Amino acid sequence: MKRSGRVFLYRAGAVLVLFAIAAVMFVVGRGHTVFFDNKTLEYEGQSYPSVYRMVVKNKGEEVAKLNKRERGMTAWMGQNFEMEVDVILEKNGEPTTYPIKLKLPYSQDGIVLNLPAMLAGLPREAWMSEFIPSEPLGAVEEEVIPVEEELVPADI
Amino acid sequence: MKTSSTHSNPGKGIGAFMGRNSVPLMFIIICALFIPISGFSFNYLLNEIITRMGRNIFLILSLLIPIMAGMGLNFGMTLGAMAGQIGLILVADWQIWGIPGIILAMIVSIPISVGLGLLCGKILNMAKGREMVTGYITSYFFNGIYQMVVLYMMGSIIPILHSSIKLPRGYGIRNTVSLLNMRQSLDNLLAIRISGVKIPVLTFIIIALMCLLIVWFRRTKLGQDMRAVGQDMQVARDAGINVERTRIISIVLSTVLASFGMIIYLQNMGNLSTYSSHTQIGMFCIAALLVGGASVEKASIGNVFLGVTLFHTMFIVAPQAGAKITGDSMIGEYFRVFVSYGVITIALIMYETRKRRNKLISGRQLQLAQNEVEK
Numbered sequence: 001m002k003r004s005g006r007v008f009l010y011r012a013g014a015v016l017v018l019f020a021i022a023a024v025m026f027v028v029g030r031g032h033t034v035f036f037d038n039k040t041l042e043y044e045g046q047s048y049p050s051v052y053r054m055v056v057k058n059k060g061e062e063v064a065k066l067n068k069r070e071r072g073m074t075a076w077m078g079q080n081f082e083m084e085v086d087v088i089l090e091k092n093g094e095p096t097t098y099p100i101k102l103k104l105p106y107s108q109d110g111i112v113l114n115l116p117a118m119l120a121g122l123p124r125e126a127w128m129s130e131f132i133p134s135e136p137l138g139a140v141e142e143e144v145i146p147v148e149e150e151l152v153p154a155d156i
Numbered sequence: 157m158k159t160s161s162t163h164s165n166p167g168k169g170i171g172a173f174m175g176r177n178s179v180p181l182m183f184i185i186i187c188a189l190f191i192p193i194s195g196f197s198f199n200y201l202l203n204e205i206i207t208r209m210g211r212n213i214f215l216i217l218s219l220l221i222p223i224m225a226g227m228g229l230n231f232g233m234t235l236g237a238m239a240g241q242i243g244l245i246l247v248a249d250w251q252i253w254g255i256p257g258i259i260l261a262m263i264v265s266i267p268i269s270v271g272l273g274l275l276c277g278k279i280l281n282m283a284k285g286r287e288m289v290t291g292y293i294t295s296y297f298f299n300g301i302y303q304m305v306v307l308y309m310m311g312s313i314i315p316i317l318h319s320s321i322k323l324p325r326g327y328g329i330r331n332t333v334s335l336l337n338m339r340q341s342l343d344n345l346l347a348i349r350i351s352g353v354k355i356p357v358l359t360f361i362i363i364a365l366m367c368l369l370i371v372w373f374r375r376t377k378l379g380q381d382m383r384a385v386g387q388d389m390q391v392a393r394d395a396g397i398n399v400e401r402t403r404i405i406s407i408v409l410s411t412v413l414a415s416f417g418m419i420i421y422l423q424n425m426g427n428l429s430t431y432s433s434h435t436q437i438g439m440f441c442i443a444a445l446l447v448g449g450a451s452v453e454k455a456s457i458g459n460v461f462l463g464v465t466l467f468h469t470m471f472i473v474a475p476q477a478g479a480k481i482t483g484d485s486m487i488g489e490y491f492r493v494f495v496s497y498g499v500i501t502i503a504l505i506m507y508e509t510r511k512r513r514n515k516l517i518s519g520r521q522l523q524l525a526q527n528e529v530e531k
Contacts, residue, residue, distance in 0.1 A: 022263045029256020031337055075337070077253050109251055109318075 028078050033110045035073045035131055038066035041117040043126045048116045052093065055086040056115075066115070079104045085115060105130075179499060180449045183466040186495075187473065194476035201472065203353045208468040209461075210343055210359040211424040215417030216441045216460045217366050218410050222287075223455045224374065225406035226386030228507075229442045232276040232291035232407065236414025237434035238302045239269035244419060244428055245306070245333055249316050253337035255345065258423055265415040272298065273411030277404030284389070288452070288504070295438060306430055329430045339426030359420065366413075367457050382406055386453075443467060443496040452507040470495065 036056050041048045056064040056072060059082075064072025074083075081104050086095035098119060104111055110131030117127035174181060191201065215233070222230040243265035247257045276294055283290040310316050311327030321333055343356035373379045381402045384392040393399050418437065422428050445455060447470075448463020471492050478488020 018263050018266065022260055025252060025256040025260040025263070026250070029252040029254055029260060031251045031253035031257075075253070077256070 027106075030078065030106060032076050032079075032081075032104050032108065033073055033131065034076050034081060034104070035071055035110065035112040036064055036066060037071050037112060037114045038116065039069050039071075039114060041114045041126070043117060043122055048114075048120050048122070050116055051087055052090050053088040054115055055088070055095065057084040057086070058082070076104065079106055085119065087119065177449050179447055179502065180462055180466060183447050183470060187466060187469045190470065190473040190477040193480050194473040195480065196473060196476065199352050201469065204472050205465060205468055206353060206355060207343075207424070208471075209464050210356040210363070211421050212417075212441065212444065212464050212468070213363050213460060214366060214420045215414060215437065216445050216464060217363070217370065217457070218413035218417050219441060219445055220370055220455050220457070220460070221373075221382070221406045221413070222410045223450070223453065224379070224386055225382040225403055226389070226453070227280060227403060227406060228288045228291075228452045229445070229503075230291055230407065230410050230414075231288055231438050231442065232273075232280070232294055233410060233414040233441065234295035234434050234438040235272040235276055235298050236265075236269045236411040236416075237418040237437045238298065239265040239272055239411070240415035240418030240422070241428060241430070241434055242268055242302075242305070243415065244335065244422055245310065245316075245321065245329055245430070246314075248333055248335060248337075248428075249318050249321050251318075251337075254341045255338075257338040258342055258419055261419050262416050265419065266412060269411045269415040270408055273408035274404060276411065277407035280407060281400045281403055292438075299435065302434075303431065331430055333428040333430055335422060335426050335428055338423050340424055342420065342423055359424075362420070370457065378402070378405065439500070440467075440496060443499050446499050446503045451503060467496075 036054070038050045038054045040050050050068040052068065054064075054066045055062060056066070056074070058074055058076070063074040063083075066072050080101070082099075082101050085098045085100060087098065088095045100118070108130045110133065112129045112131045114127040114129075215237075218233055218236065219230055222228065240261065243261035243263075246264055247261040250260075252260050276291065276298075279294055280287045280290055305314075307328045309327075310329050311322045316322045316327075316329070321329060323330055340356075342362075343354075343359050346357040346361075348355050348357055374383070381392070381397045382405075384395060384397055385399050385402050389399050392402075418434065421437070422433065444463040444467040445459060446463065447467040448459035448461070450456070450459035450463065474492040474495075475485045475488035478491055479485035481487070
C-alpha cells in the first residue's frame with residue numbers, strides 16, 4: 001500500500017475512534033434529574049395513597065426523606081437508575097426496603113417518579129412522567145454585554 | 157526541557173545567573189515580601205497554589221510548542237480557548253455531565269481548534285518575524301467571529317434546547333453558562349487531602365502525561381524539524397524541511413492543547429463567562445510563563461511550573477497585602493494586573509534588544525571578515 005493510502009487509513013481510524021468515544025460519552029454521561037413524589041395518585045378510578053414516610057437512597061447515600069405530599073430529587077448520570085426506597089407506613093414503624101432498578105428515558109432531562117404508584121406495581125406510564133420546568137413569569141430580557149477587556153479579572 | 161538551544165547569556169557566575177533569572181528572582185522577592193504582609197496561613201496558600209496549578213498548567217504547556225518552532229509566544233492560543241468554550245456550551249446543552257462531559261467537550265473542540273489553528277498558522281506564515289503581534293490581533297479578529305457564532309448562530313442555526321443556556325429572546329447564549337454538573341469532576345476524582353490541602357491527583361497525572369508527551373515529541377522527527385525551523389528557517393529549508401507546514405503544525409498542536417487546557421480550566425471554575433473567559437487567558441498564561449524565566453525564544457517545562465507557582469502566589473497575596481499596606485485592596489488588584497502586563501512588556505523589550513544586538517554583532521563580524529579578505 002502507498003504511504004498516502006496508509007496515512008489516510010490512520011486518519012480515518014483516528015476519526016472513527018473519536019466518534020466511538022464520543023458516542024459512548026453521550027450514553028454514559030447523559031445526566032438526568034430524578035424527582036420522587038410521595039403523593040396520592042388516582043389511576044383508572046383507583047387511589048394509591050401517599051405513605052407516612054419514604055427514604056430514598058442512591059448508592060447507600062440518603063438523597064431524599066419524603067413525608068406525605070412531599071417531593072425530593074437527585075441527579076443521575078446514565079440510563080440505568082438504581083435506588084433503594086425505605087417505606088415507613090406509620091410513626092415509629094419499621095421500614096421496609098425496596099431495591100428498585102429502572103431505565104430512564106434518554107430524551108428527558110427531568111423525570112418524575114410517583115413512588116406509591118410505582119411500589120403498587122402499576123404500569124410505567126402511571127408513575128413516570130417528564131418534568132417540564134415552568135418558564136419564569138415576566139422573565140427579564142438579559143442584556144448581553146460582550147466584554148472587550150476586563151481590567152481586573154475576578155479570578156484566573 | 158529546553159525548547160531552543162539559543163542562550164541569551166551564556167556567561168557563568170552569580171551575576172550572569174541573576175541576569176538570566178532576573179524576572180523569577182524579582183517575583184520571588186515580591187512574594188517573599190507580600191506573603192507575611194498578607195497574613196495568609198501556609199495551608200491556605202498551598203491549597204490555593206495547588207488548585208491554580210491544576211487549573212492553569214495545561215493551558216500554559218500549550219505555549220511551549222510554538223516557542224520550539226521559533227514562533228514566539230502564541231497569543232493565538234485564545235482561538236483554542238474559544239474552541240474549548242464552544243465544546244463546553246454544546247455539551248452543557250446536551251446535558252452530558254461529569255468526566256464524560258469533559259471528554260466529549262474535548263472531542264467536539266478538536267475539529268474547531270484544528271480549523272482555527274490551520275487558519276492562524278497560515279496567517280502567521282504570511283507574517284514571518286511578526287508572529288506575536290499578528291497572533292494577538294488575529295485573536296481579536298476571531299473573537300468577533302466567536303461572538304457572532306455564540307450570540308447569533310447558537311439557538312437559531314446551531315440547535316440549543318435549554319432555556320437555562322439560551323437568551324430569553326430565543327437565540328444566543330447567556331452571559332454565564334453553569335458547568336455545575338461537571339464542576340471539578342476531574343479534580344475530585346482520585347483527589348487526596350493531606351492536612352487540609354486538596355491535591356487533584358488525576359489532574360496532575362494528566363499534566364504529567366502532557367509533560368512526558370512534550371519531552372517525547374521533541375525527540376520525534378517532527379519535533380526535531382520544529383527545533384531546526386526555530387533556530388534558522390533558511391537552514392531548515394535547505395535541509396529539506398517543509399518550513400511552512402512545520403510551523404502550521406506547531407500552531408495547530410498549540411491550539412488543540414489550548415482548547416483542552418481551557419476545558420480543564422473551566423471545569424475547575426464551574427462556570428463559563430461566555431463572552432469574557434477567553435479574552436484574557438492568553439495574556440495571563442504568557443505572563444505566567446515569562447515569570448517562570450522563559451523568554452520569547454526559549455521555554456521549558458520547569459519555567460511553566462515555576463511561573464505558575466510564582467505568578468499565582470503573587471495573584472493570591474497581592475490584593476490582601478495591598479489592603480494591609482494602603483487600606484485599599486484595589487491597589488493590590490491593580491498591582492497584579494500592572495505586573496502581568498509589565499512582565500510581558502519587559503520580555504518583549506529584552507527579546508527585541510537581544511535580537512538587534514545579535515544582528516549588530518554578526519554585522520560587525522561580517523565586516524571584520526570582509527576586511528580580512530580585502531587585506
